[in-house]
Amino acid sequence: MKFLCDQMLGTLAKWLRIFGFDTFYANSSIVDNEILLLAKKENRILITRDKELVQKARRDNIKTVDIKTIDLDKQLTRVLDDVDVDKKMILSRCTICNSILEEVNKNKIKDKVPEKVFSNNDVFWFCSNCKKVYWKGSHYDKMVNKINKIKKI
DSSP: OEEEEOGGGHHHHHHHHHTTOEEEEOOTTSOHHHHHHHHHHTTOEEEESOHHHHHHHHHTTOOEEEOOOOOHHHHHHHHHTTOOOOGGGTTOBOTTTOOBOEEEOGGGSGGGSOHHHHHHOSOEEEOTTTOOEEOOOTTHHHHHHHHHHHSOO
16 A cells, blocks of 8 residues: 655654555655656545645545545544555655665664664664664654554554
8 A cells, every 4th residue: 555645744754654564755845746746657545635626636536535634643543544554665765755664784784873782782774774773772662552552453
């Protein structure tokens, strides 16, 4: 399942990536017609708070999720309510660019992370697209708790 979040839903896009979903984020440089073309071409579910965009999408037979709240937990619940979440895919995507992360030998990223992070962690993931490095830092438990709060995995 693939999603497309409009420019009003950047944080939601990030969290859908954390859940492991292929999620395109349409920033402010992408106009509505381009959003609709992309959603249709790539068979993505359009997630938006824009009522006009919802109407256009439905005329083009694009599946949509109309978000009516600014509360992130409620947004996630709305999108994921009837969706199966693959536990193996959680935390598998780059939150910045949506690419699949690769586990990497820690010696290959030694110069890309703080010394303390390097010495306190054995497992690292790397985004070969945007070059971001991930590890199970202090934020990891908070993310897992939020994931379990939204969707019992």
